[in-house]
Amino acid sequence: MNLPRGYISYNQVKLYQICPQKYYYTYVEKIPAPINDKVFLGMVFHAVAEHFLKERIAGREQTKDSVLQVFDDKFLSLQDDYDIVWVMPSADVEKRGLAFVKHFLREIANAIDPLMVEEELEVELPGLGIKLKGIIDLVEKDFSITDFKTTTTKWTKEKINNSYLQMVIYKYLFEKSFGDVITQLKFRIVYAKGASNIRNQLVSRNACDFDIDKMFGVLKYVTENISSGVFYKNESFFCGYCEHLDRCQKASSVQTP
Numbered sequence: 297m298n299l300p301r302g303y304i305s306y307n308q309v310k311l312y313q314i315c316p317q318k319y320y321y322t323y324v325e326k327i328p329a330p331i332n333d334k335v336f337l338g339m340v341f342h343a344v345a346e347h348f349l350k351e352r353i354a355g356r357e358q359t360k361d362s363v364l365q366v367f368d369d370k371f372l373s374l375q376d377d378y379d380i381v382w383v384m385p386s387a388d389v390e391k392r393g394l395a396f397v398k399h400f401l402r403e404i405a406n407a408i409d410p411l412m413v414e415e416e417l418e419v420e421l422p423g424l425g426i427k428l429k430g431i432i433d434l435v436e437k438d439f440s441i442t443d444f445k446t447t448t449t450k451w452t453k454e455k456i457n458n459s460y461l462q463m464v465i466y467k468y469l470f471e472k473s474f475g476d477v478i479t480q481l482k483f484r485i486v487y488a489k490g491a492s493n494i495r496n497q498l499v500s501r502n503a504c505d506f507d508i509d510k511m512f513g514v515l516k517y518v519t520e521n522i523s524s525g526v527f528y529k530n531e532s533f534f535c536g537y538c539e540h541l542d543r544c545q546k547a548s549s550v551q552t553p
């Protein structure tokens with residue numbers, strides 16, 4: 297099957313589901329697009345959590361100040377890798393990020409017993425002839441999988457339900473690589489609009505409650521459409537945040553469904 301990256305991933309599926317034409321601009325045309333400061337902050341937070349948890353696995357001691365220093369270093373160095381649209385002043389974004397990391401250290405870190413961090417896995421999907429790839433934020437020693445999210449508000453039930461495909465994909469990747477051991481699938485969401493009143497939400501579900509057949513159905517539908525060149529505009533409120541809006545308004549659909 298002909299896929300632009302040679303594999304499918306949750307991020308690709310999510311983007312295709314939001315808008316096939318946006319998928320086309322991003323993965324087929326590879327048109328570079330800036331990221332907003334919230335997405336950037338999420339990347340920095342992930343990089344800090346990864347560093348912290350890998351150091352814990354290695355048994356190296358870390359102080360609050362050393363972790364905050366890692367945040368400052370990553371916040372600066374990662375700016376070289378991305379074209380960022382600063383909606384808020386960068387100093388305010390940095391303050392919010394530091395508050396997120398302090399909250400993580402105070403409220404979340406002690407409860408984590410890491411086994412694997414940022415583990416990249418790839419398996420061949422039987423019957424579909426394609427590779428499925430993913431990077432799992434955290435697998436703990438109780439064989440639970442966690443994905444960290446940073447956002448402005450608490451996730452709704454609808455948002456949680458719509459996001460669980462990501463965790464089912466991670467469970468599938470892990471179990472095909474290491475055996476059927478996964479117990480829980482968790483989202484750990486750190487949220488606040490600014491640098492104060494930081495909260496976190498833990499959403500946890502039993503791993504066996506999820507339907508792998510359903511996951512296969514979604515992956516089959518999306519990959520067959522991509523392979524056949526089915527890319528159409530799916531106009532929605534997401535267009536207001538779309539970095540390809542100007543280009544899209546001047547273009548017709550690449551292909552209608």
Ligand code: SF4
Nearest residue numbers: 315318529535538544
């Ligand atoms: S502007 Fe809307 S329809 Fe166009 S590519 Fe972006 S999300 Fe899709």
